[in-house]
Amino acid sequence: MSSSKPAPVGKAIDRGGFDLSAFKLGGWKYPAFWLAIGLILIGGFIPVFTGSNSWRETMFLILMAVSLASSLNIILGYTGYVSFGHIVFFGLGGYVGLYLITAHGWSLWTAALMGGLAAGTLALLLGKAILHLRGAYFALATIGVNEAVRTFINNFDLFGGAVGLEINFLVYKDYGGPATMQWLTYWAVFGLTLFIVVLSYGIKFSRFGLGLLSIREDEDAAMVLGVRTPSAKTWAYVLSAIVPGILGVIFFFRNSSIAPQEAFRLHRSIELIVMVMLGGQGTVLGPLVGATTYEALRSFLLTSPLFKDLQLAFAGLLLLLIVLFVPTGIVGWLRSRYRKLWRVLE
Amino acid sequence: MSQDNGVLLQLRNVTKEFGGLTAVSDVTFDLPQGQVLGLIGPNGAGKTTLFNCINGVFPVTRGQIIFRGVDMTGWKPYDVVSLGLARTHQIVRPLQELTVLENVVAGSCYGHEQRSLSQAEEIALEVLEFLHLAERRDQLAASLNVAQKKRLEMARALAARPYLLLLDEVLAGLNPTEIAEMVQVVLRIREQGVTILIIEHVMHALMNVSDRVIVLDHGELIAEGLPGEIVNDPKVIEAYLGDPALAEKLMSGG
Amino acid sequence: MEQLIASLADGLLLGFVYGLAAMGLTLIFGVMDVINLAHGPIIALGMFAMFFISGATGMGLNPYLALVIIAILGLLFGVCIYFIAVHRVLNAPHLSSLLSTFSVNMMIIGVGTAILTTTPRNLVFSIGSISLGPVTLLGTRLVAALIAILVAALLYLFLYRTQPGKAIRAVSNNRAAAELMGIPSTQTLALSFGIGTMLASIAGGLIATFFSFTILAGGVYELKSFVIVVLGGLGNPTGALLGGLILGGLEGIAPVFMPVSWVPVIEFVLFVVILMVRPTGLMGGGR
Numbered sequence: 001m002s003s004s005k006p007a008p009v010g011k012a013i014d015r016g017g018f019d020l021s022a023f024k025l026g027g028w029k030y031p032a033f034w035l036a037i038g039l040i041l042i043g044g045f046i047p048v049f050t051g052s053n054s055w056r057e058t059m060f061l062i063l064m065a066v067s068l069a070s071s072l073n074i075i076l077g078y079t080g081y082v083s084f085g086h087i088v089f090f091g092l093g094g095y096v097g098l099y100l101i102t103a104h105g106w107s108l109w110t111a112a113l114m115g116g117l118a119a120g121t122l123a124l125l126l127g128k129a130i131l132h133l134r135g136a137y138f139a140l141a142t143i144g145v146n147e148a149v150r151t152f153i154n155n156f157d158l159f160g161g162a163v164g165l166e167i168n169f170l171v172y173k174d175y176g177g178p179a180t181m182q183w184l185t186y187w188a189v190f191g192l193t194l195f196i197v198v199l200s201y202g203i204k205f206s207r208f209g210l211g212l213l214s215i216r217e218d219e220d221a222a223m224v225l226g227v228r229t230p231s232a233k234t235w236a237y238v239l240s241a242i243v244p245g246i247l248g249v250i251f252f253f254r255n256s257s258i259a260p261q262e263a264f265r266l267h268r269s270i271e272l273i274v275m276v277m278l279g280g281q282g283t284v285l286g287p288l289v290g291a292t293t294y295e296a297l298r299s300f301l302l303t304s305p306l307f308k309d310l311q312l313a314f315a316g317l318l319l320l321l322i323v324l325f326v327p328t329g330i331v332g333w334l335r336s337r338y339r340k341l342w343r344v345l346e
Numbered sequence: 347m348s349q350d351n352g353v354l355l356q357l358r359n360v361t362k363e364f365g366g367l368t369a370v371s372d373v374t375f376d377l378p379q380g381q382v383l384g385l386i387g388p389n390g391a392g393k394t395t396l397f398n399c400i401n402g403v404f405p406v407t408r409g410q411i412i413f414r415g416v417d418m419t420g421w422k423p424y425d426v427v428s429l430g431l432a433r434t435h436q437i438v439r440p441l442q443e444l445t446v447l448e449n450v451v452a453g454s455c456y457g458h459e460q461r462s463l464s465q466a467e468e469i470a471l472e473v474l475e476f477l478h479l480a481e482r483r484d485q486l487a488a489s490l491n492v493a494q495k496k497r498l499e500m501a502r503a504l505a506a507r508p509y510l511l512l513l514d515e516v517l518a519g520l521n522p523t524e525i526a527e528m529v530q531v532v533l534r535i536r537e538q539g540v541t542i543l544i545i546e547h548v549m550h551a552l553m554n555v556s557d558r559v560i561v562l563d564h565g566e567l568i569a570e571g572l573p574g575e576i577v578n579d580p581k582v583i584e585a586y587l588g589d590p591a592l593a594e595k596l597m598s599g600g
Numbered sequence: 601m602e603q604l605i606a607s608l609a610d611g612l613l614l615g616f617v618y619g620l621a622a623m624g625l626t627l628i629f630g631v632m633d634v635i636n637l638a639h640g641p642i643i644a645l646g647m648f649a650m651f652f653i654s655g656a657t658g659m660g661l662n663p664y665l666a667l668v669i670i671a672i673l674g675l676l677f678g679v680c681i682y683f684i685a686v687h688r689v690l691n692a693p694h695l696s697s698l699l700s701t702f703s704v705n706m707m708i709i710g711v712g713t714a715i716l717t718t719t720p721r722n723l724v725f726s727i728g729s730i731s732l733g734p735v736t737l738l739g740t741r742l743v744a745a746l747i748a749i750l751v752a753a754l755l756y757l758f759l760y761r762t763q764p765g766k767a768i769r770a771v772s773n774n775r776a777a778a779e780l781m782g783i784p785s786t787q788t789l790a791l792s793f794g795i796g797t798m799l800a801s802i803a804g805g806l807i808a809t810f811f812s813f814t815i816l817a818g819g820v821y822e823l824k825s826f827v828i829v830v831l832g833g834l835g836n837p838t839g840a841l842l843g844g845l846i847l848g849g850l851e852g853i854a855p856v857f858m859p860v861s862w863v864p865v866i867e868f869v870l871f872v873v874i875l876m877v878r879p880t881g882l883m884g885g886g887r
Contacts, residue, residue, distance in 0.1 A: 226427030313710025
């Protein structure tokens with residue numbers, strides 16, 4: 001245990017995300033990873049096989065929910081910080097993107113990147129400002145930020161104030177007309193979903209991810225272990241904000257308009273938390289399972305004449321039951337129930 | 347990094363005040379490389395506070411802390427770690443929902459050597475073996491008993507391969523057999539040349555492991571010397587008079 | 601200048617009522633470290649209770665007598681919420697209590713929207729107005745402010761002069777120690793939660809005497825309560841009343857200098873900035 005030996009330089013390179021050898025997987029490698037990818041691929045191609053537009057619309061919403069929930073999971077599930085107003089990144093990204101498209105004629109793709117960049121920048125600034133707050137104080141601050149941005153944009157003439165921004169339908173011609181545009185944006189969201197799931201998996205099994213998990217478990221102890229907690233938290237927040245920012249642009253582009261009320265809906269924010277909780281926070285599969293289940297359930301409730309008016313109340317009841325009886329979510333519950341599946345259900 | 351005459355850690359007039367209360371007052375001492383320095387004192391003497399000042403949990407009010415020739419006064423805990431210092435907590439703080447192995451890997455890869463995960467795992471397994479925790483590596487830390495958690499706390503600190511190890515009552519709450527085991531562990535760490543600053547109430551154990559002992563009372567350093575001298579020092583005995591149970595331990599330890 | 605004074609006076613009167621609502625939120629946080637996200641819908645239920653008890657289409661009882669009934673209903677409702685949604689998650693991480701109280705929020709809004717729709721309602725009720733020099737005060741608002749002060753005073757007396765009140769303060773200081781002293785902590789916590797929702801529903805009832813409302817109307821006042829609570833210090837009831845006055849005063853003065861729609865921007869920016877630099881609130885962290 002002699003201490004003066006310097007680290008061997010060549011070997012010290014962190015192999016980053018996929019350094020799975022560190023966590024003994026025994027005979028089968030990456031089962032959880034391939035399970036997640038497989039599920040998304042199957043789900044993502046359903047609209048192609050069925051050739052149905054309504055399936056495409058359903059899967060669009062599900063994939064979007066999966067990627068939003070997976071993004072939130074990085075700060076909520078891995079790092080243990082309750083970002084209650086996470087939708088602010090979705091809304092801000094959407095606004096920046098639509099502004100660039102409508103006012104400056106940017107293409108969807110560069111505008112989407114700028115939306116992600118704007119969201120990431122906001123998270124970086126917020127990271128410096130509010131991530132030193134713990135527990136309920138941080139949750140409250142994120143609500144405050146969402147409301148502050150919403151009310152500000154409500155007054156911000158450049159972004160259309162309370163009316164918002166609208167896309168001229170002629171713009172869709174550049175993307176092969178409205179029908180092709182819908183497929184195009186569908187594949188974009190599909191790609192983003194794959195990206196965020198791979199990213200979540202990579203983070204979870206990286207050195208950086210271990211630092212985040214340590215912060216979740218005991219932030220002061222993590223600091224004493226040597227985790228640079230302020231920067232680790234900030235980067236987790238930034239990573240969890242970028243994809244929502246990009247998605248905001250794609251969603252509102254497809255939607256053809258954006259307005260403050262729908263862009264910064266606090267309710268949507270909390271629905272995302274419910275999805276993460278339902279599936280199992282801190283696991284890679286959790287947001288995937290949770291978001292799919294929640295969206296499917298919601299569309300069932302919305303279309304069923306019996307539950308239509310009460311869908312919100314049912315969602316609330318579901319949330320209460322999860323919090324009271326299965327706080328670790330579906331995946332967490334399965335993991336503790338079937339120890340053999342521990343490595344499959346990451 | 348220059349090593350000042352073999353002195354690893356220097357405290358110069360370190361003072362810590364909380365509001366009007368002085369928890370640590372004007373403490374000055376040197377800790378040479380390779381030594382095991384015992385830190386004793388009655389309850390509330392400011393021992394743990396002093397640890398928290400050294401590793402940066404609390405910023406000091408006045409004074410200087412120099413480690414490996416670097417003035418690290420006012421540094422954050424993670425910056426202090428990067429110079430090669432590790433500590434254990436009196437009340438153990440395992441990362442409950444992570445496995446034993448993950449706990450120790452975290453200690454190793456975030457230690458001053460900045461190991462990659464795979465290297466960190468090798469080191470972690472070695473350390474777990476050393477502390478008889480290897481067979482529990484895939485258990486959640488929350489499921490360990492007190493003695494095991496104490497060893498885990500130790501393993502996590504050791505995996506950082508520190509130059510200086512701060513041990514805060516690693517024997518408290520252990521039964522006599524466990525104490526004997528832990529003392530062996532400390533002795534073996536010492537053999538490997540790691541410098542140790544150790545707070546301990548179990549006197550006979552402390553006397554066995556330390557080269558030198560310093561005594562803190564009401565935040566002030568009241569005595570310093572060889573273990574044998576300290577237990578007979580009238581000032582030390584007086585300090586312990588308010589605490590008969592501890593005084594008894596002190597005496598029996600001599 | 602006259603316009604400014606009139607506007608300020610009006611804002612301050614509203615501020616007392618806002619403060620009363622916020623007191624409910626901060627009391628619950630102070631005692632059990634729970635941020636009650638069902639606060640807004642409970643305020644809205646207070647409004648509807650007023651509508652049904654004293655509205656023209658309801659039972660037609662005098663609004664100020666109705667407040668007594670609303671208070672009792674609010675208390676009982678809060679105790680129910682405590683046992684259903686809060687008790688089990690008290691020792692769980694913060695996220696659990698945030699989500700469980702939010703689930704209550706969703707259930708109230710869901711059922712409320714289905715039954716009551718979102719058509720705005722209002723109480724046709726007036727008790728004239730008083731003129732003091734240039735300032736004209738609407739009677740309903742003046743009485744509402746006075747009732748808010750009265751309720752706050754009663755709360756103070758209750759917390760400091762009665763056995764259950766002292767128990768609440770003891771549990772809020774240190775639950776474990778209070779239990780050792782033989783204070784029944786579960787009953788005390790349930791009572792505190794009930795009082796918190798009672799204050800919110802009374803505030804809702806008072807607001808209903810001068811503003812129109814829907815089941816969703818509570819959301820605005822919930823956010824105002826957050827701002828006030830942070831101004832006054834989380835867990836500090838006296839601070840909440842002061843915070844209410846600050847917010848009310850701000851809402852009274854600001855529209856003289858800027859478009860009304862900018863006022864919430866100022867409020868929320870203030871809210872985040874105070875959290876950032878002084879999370880214990882402007883009045884300090886005392887209880």
